[in-house]
Amino acid sequence: MKKIKFKNINVIFLLAIILILAMALFTGTSCSKIQSSPASEAVNNAGSQITENNTETTANNNLLQSENTISIWDSCQPKERVFLTESINNFLKQNPAYTIDTRHFRNEEELVDVFSASSLAGDGPEIILVGFDSMKKLAQNSIVKDLSNEVNYNIFLPGLVELSSFDNKKYIIPFSSSDFLIFYYNKNLIKKIPGNFDDVISISKELLSAKDQKYGFLLNASEPDWDVPFIGGYLDWFYEYDSGAINLNSAAMEKTLNFINNIYNVDKIVPHNMSYEDMNNLFKSGKAAMFINGVWSVDEYKEAGLNFGVLKIPRNTDGITNPTPMISGLGFMVNNNSSRKSFEIVKKFINYMISPDIQTGWTLNTSSFPAITGLETDKLSNDDILYNILLQAKICRGEPPEEDLRLIRDVLKLNIDNLISGNITAADAKEKMQEDIIKLKSGKIKVEDYSSTTSTVNQKNTGNESTTTKK
Numbered sequence: 001m002k003k004i005k006f007k008n009i010n011v012i013f014l015l016a017i018i019l020i021l022a023m024a025l026f027t028g029t030s031c032s033k034i035q036s037s038p039a040s041e042a043v044n045n046a047g048s049q050i051t052e053n054n055t056e057t058t059a060n061n062n063l064l065q066s067e068n069t070i071s072i073w074d075s076c077q078p079k080e081r082v083f084l085t086e087s088i089n090n091f092l093k094q095n096p097a098y099t100i101d102t103r104h105f106r107n108e109e110e111l112v113d114v115f116s117a118s119s120l121a122g123d124g125p126e127i128i129l130v131g132f133d134s135m136k137k138l139a140q141n142s143i144v145k146d147l148s149n150e151v152n153y154n155i156f157l158p159g160l161v162e163l164s165s166f167d168n169k170k171y172i173i174p175f176s177s178s179d180f181l182i183f184y185y186n187k188n189l190i191k192k193i194p195g196n197f198d199d200v201i202s203i204s205k206e207l208l209s210a211k212d213q214k215y216g217f218l219l220n221a222s223e224p225d226w227d228v229p230f231i232g233g234y235l236d237w238f239y240e241y242d243s244g245a246i247n248l249n250s251a252a253m254e255k256t257l258n259f260i261n262n263i264y265n266v267d268k269i270v271p272h273n274m275s276y277e278d279m280n281n282l283f284k285s286g287k288a289a290m291f292i293n294g295v296w297s298v299d300e301y302k303e304a305g306l307n308f309g310v311l312k313i314p315r316n317t318d319g320i321t322n323p324t325p326m327i328s329g330l331g332f333m334v335n336n337n338s339s340r341k342s343f344e345i346v347k348k349f350i351n352y353m354i355s356p357d358i359q360t361g362w363t364l365n366t367s368s369f370p371a372i373t374g375l376e377t378d379k380l381s382n383d384d385i386l387y388n389i390l391l392q393a394k395i396c397r398g399e400p401p402e403e404d405l406r407l408i409r410d411v412l413k414l415n416i417d418n419l420i421s422g423n424i425t426a427a428d429a430k431e432k433m434q435e436d437i438i439k440l441k442s443g444k445i446k447v448e449d450y451s452s453t454t455s456t457v458n459q460k461n462t463g464n465e466s467t468t469t470k471k
Helices: 002-035 039-045 047-063 078-094 108-120 132-140 158-162 197-209 251-266 276-284 295-303 340-353 356-365 384-394 402-420 426-442 447-461
Strands: 069-074 099-104 127-131 173-178 181-186 215-218 288-294 308-311 326-334
Touching: 069 078, 069 108, 069 340, 078 099, 078 340, 078 356, 108 127, 108 132, 127 132, 127 340, 132 326, 158 173, 158 326, 181 295, 181 384, 197 215, 197 288, 215 276, 251 402, 251 426, 276 288, 276 295, 288 295, 295 384, 308 384, 326 340, 402 426
Parallel strands: 069 099, 069 127, 215 288
Antiparallel strands: 127 326, 173 326, 181 288, 181 308
């Protein structure tokens, strides 16, 4: 019996010790939590600062979610979005250790605004895919990386390279090209491809004088985007990309204006008072033989069953080279917050996306075109339409930022409409255009007021005003 009692005492004693140790451990843990959290006092005194600190910590944690994970934001159109997703999946198959998170925005403006706020807070995706017009704004805010030494820019279309710099540094890597003009011709009406505009004018006169009368060549000259390419045909341009300087009072501009006046009022091959929509319908229905229009119309003409071909815009009658339409597209920009490890993944992914195979696939599966040169001699050379589109893209010039281009369009539209209507000479028009652009840029004339003046003049002189929207 004594043995049994002794065992019970031992058990009770052990239980007591365990209970004491447990209480001590609980008390010690509670004390340590309080001591290690002096910010708990600050919550009562400076709650807003704690919120900011917590936000920053969360942001940093999001960026560092995984050394092998990067994020990409885009606002691509549906066809481009599908192929972007496929390209990402194929990249991940080749690099199974990596993860790529994606986020799609309804429009680029929203993407840029959200990215700017996120990056300034220390967060955001490693990569955004945006248009070149967004580059300057993001570069000015110092939230994207200088990519000047990360890729060989000599592989890209020169027109896109012109749009890649700000303050002598490159902040965007070209990925696709789009929205440039090309020369279309109806193969059923054109037996001999025109080599220059002497040929275009000659063919046009023949078709206009034929029994089955048809228009030869149509030019949407009331829209400035259709006029400025001819300036490039005289080895000059109207915009300086580094400084933003605009020169409309040049010898090349005067020659361009004389060319426009000639085809309207001297050779009379292009009709007055015809809108873009009318011209497009005439060409699509086979009632016009040649038409300068955007690459966005290729699918439209194919769907219409038109037997057509495309060429680089023929050389001006007295020009030095082929005209140079404006070009734009998409490119990759990289968040300044990217870690060294994630930046290595970013570079690997971008190099993959600008490789010839992906650039070719993008061209064949979307509504846009490559950013790199050389594909016209590779897999795409067998497609006559694509081949000639790529030849045109190689000599395009970069589309100036919208804030400047909007002013240039207003000035050119007014004066070219007056030129076609016979109210001003080419020599006087180029001087007046330069005066007008200086006034607009200085703020002496507001764009809204100037546009309304333009509208009034158009209605008075032409009785018609057309508006063209790129697709």
